[in-house]
Amino acid sequence: MPSPPASHVVIFPFMAQGHTLPLLDLSKALSRRQIKVTIITTPSNAKSIAKAVPHHPAIHLNEIPFPAVDGLPEGCENTSQLPSMEFFLPFLRATKQLQKPFEQVLETMVKSNAPPLCVISDFFLGFTLASCQALGVPRLVFHGMSVLSMAIYKSSWVNAAQISSLSVLDPVDLPGMKLPFTLTKADLETSNSSNHDDPMSHFLKEVVEADANSWGVIINSFEELEKDHIPSLESFYMNGARTWCLGPLFLYEKMEEGLEKSFNQNQDPSVSTQWLNEQSTPDSVIYVSFGTQADVSDSQLDEVAFGLEESGFPFLWAVRSKTWSLPSGMEEKIQNRGLIVSEWVDQRQILSHHAVGGFLSHCGWNSVLESVVAGVPILAWPMIADQYLNAKFIVNGAGAGISVGRVRNQGSETLVSRQSIAEGVEELMGGQEGRSARERAEALGTVARTAVQKGGPSHDTLSKFIDQLRPC
Numbered sequence: 035m036p037s038p039p040a041s042h043v044v045i046f047p048f049m050a051q052g053h054t055l056p057l058l059d060l061s062k063a064l065s066r067r068q069i070k071v072t073i074i075t076t077p078s079n080a081k082s083i084a085k086a087v088p089h090h091p092a093i094h095l096n097e098i099p100f101p102a103v104d105g106l107p108e109g110c111e112n113t114s115q116l117p118s119m120e121f122f123l124p125f126l127r128a129t130k131q132l133q134k135p136f137e138q139v140l141e142t143m144v145k146s147n148a149p150p151l152c153v154i155s156d157f158f159l160g161f162t163l164a165s166c167q168a169l170g171v172p173r174l175v176f177h178g179m180s181v182l183s184m185a186i187y188k189s190s191w192v193n194a195a196q197i198s199s200l201s202v203l204d205p206v207d208l209p210g211m212k213l214p215f216t217l218t219k220a221d222l223e224t225s226n227s228s229n230h231d232d233p234m235s236h237f238l239k240e241v242v243e244a245d246a247n248s249w250g251v252i253i254n255s256f257e258e259l260e261k262d263h264i265p266s267l268e269s270f271y272m273n274g275a276r277t278w279c280l281g282p283l284f285l286y287e288k289m290e291e292g293l294e295k296s297f298n299q300n301q302d303p304s305v306s307t308q309w310l311n312e313q314s315t316p317d318s319v320i321y322v323s324f325g326t327q328a329d330v331s332d333s334q335l336d337e338v339a340f341g342l343e344e345s346g347f348p349f350l351w352a353v354r355s356k357t358w359s360l361p362s363g364m365e366e367k368i369q370n371r372g373l374i375v376s377e378w379v380d381q382r383q384i385l386s387h388h389a390v391g392g393f394l395s396h397c398g399w400n401s402v403l404e405s406v407v408a409g410v411p412i413l414a415w416p417m418i419a420d421q422y423l424n425a426k427f428i429v430n431g432a433g434a435g436i437s438v439g440r441v442r443n444q445g446s447e448t449l450v451s452r453q454s455i456a457e458g459v460e461e462l463m464g465g466q467e468g469r470s471a472r473e474r475a476e477a478l479g480t481v482a483r484t485a486v487q488k489g490g491p492s493h494d495t496l497s498k499f500i501d502q503l504r505p506c
């Protein structure tokens with residue numbers, strides 16, 4: 035007898051590392067539960083995705099062409115290839131042209147002998163909702179952010195008029211929300227304007243509407259961390275859509291391989307792992323990375339270099355800039371104490387190395403989760419978007435980090451000074467506040483790992499999610 039067609043889920047990630055990576059982790063978790071996964075993406079993203087999911091025959095890739103658009107550099111199919119964040123809106127607009135090819139692919143699948151149970155697509159790909167509705171497939175939305183950040187953004191959008199009358203450092207009170215820190219208008223960055231008439235707001239309005247009408251929301255977080263905010267978030271969704279807290283998603287694979295083994299053994303150590311292996315003192319190295327999206331100026335990078343040097347602590351720094359080089363004379367000063375890497379590093383592996391004791395981070399949500407899971411406290415330096423909220427959450431809410439501190443003006447630019455960086459690193463790595471942040475991070479890491487183990491809340495929610503999607 036032929037075996038029944040496998041349950042099938044379609045995943046369509048936004049073309050940015052911080053958004054794609056967690057959905058690849060979800061794809062792997064689903065494939066290990068005998069679910070066929072089709073990832074829809076564009077040709078150059080497909081190449082890197084294929085490398086990231088090599089041992090999962092249940093994961094398939096379906097390529098659709100990225101449109102050629104005026105105003106975007108040729109061949110740019112991922113936000114990490116944008117020359118600067120000024121190109122972000124043209125990039126977002128270009129992705130809307132993926133609707134037709136996406137719909138064609140989905141229609142073929144719907145007519146096949148393995149129609150998809152659902153489509154999980156990124157918040158920014160709001161057009162997928164109309165296609166899913168037309169073809170009768172439930173759409174779940176994935177944001178890549180925490181429950182708390184999403185609920186705050188949604189509420190501040192609704193309450194924009196009241197918020198706009200506040201001054202920048204006034205506390206913001208959001209109706210019905212129990213915030214774990216004092217929120218100010220400054221923390222809301224772009225979403226605090228009552229003028230929803232600018233082009234970015236127009237784009238966001240469309241995707242927020244599609245988001246609210248989705249069948250459900252997939253969250254890369256765990257209930258113990260965020261359960262207080264789930265009702266607030268769910269109140270912004272129509273039709274009884276619910277949130278599914280399934281994270282930390284990257285842990286499923288680690289759990290199955292055996293956490294200790296995969297975190298501590300390296301068959302083929304990279305340059306950074308080799309260097310870390312040479313650092314004999316546990317928790318002595320500060321790891322530095324500002325993620326894949328924030329633009330950091332060369333003069334700011336200079337301050338980071340001087341600050342790290344002044345702190346006296348060993349450091350491993352993953353730099354993304356194509357224009358910056360070390361200030362003259364620095365190479366000799368840091369040569370026995372720091373490693374600067376300009377290629378992609380395995381951040382999760384770095385954070386779990388016993389020599390790493392702190393993370394100077396921009397507080398992208400993935401980095402926050404990865405640091406917490408590894409029990410590494412954060413020196414929080416938010417730069418854009420939800421990073422301000424994540425930083426406040428980790429410092430003032432969870433107590434697992436400290437803030438990098440003062441900024442100073444240099445010409446037209448506002449910089450975090452080398453003194454602030456040095457003092458922050460010293461406190462995090464050697465001070466009392468750093469010690470208690472490390473204890474909190476370690477405790478949270480234990481809760482995070484338990485969440486994805488059999489019987490843990492994220493693990494069980496994943497089972498319920500699959501059961502609910504499968505036809506009886």
Ligand SMILES: O=c1ccn([C@@H]2O[C@H](COP(=O)(O)OP(=O)(O)O[C@H]3O[C@H](CO)[C@@H](O)[C@H](O)[C@H]3O)[C@@H](O)[C@H]2O)c(=O)[nH]1
Binds near residue numbers: 326382402
């Ligand atoms: O050399 C590198 C650089 C990055 N990473 C990984 O890339 C991801 C980066 O994600 P994140 O820390 O969230 O930073 P961004 O890519 O900058 O994140 C964008 O997406 C996040 C999720 O929506 C938001 O929270 C951020 O504000 C937004 O900038 C993490 O998994 C890192 O481990 C590596 O493994 N190696």
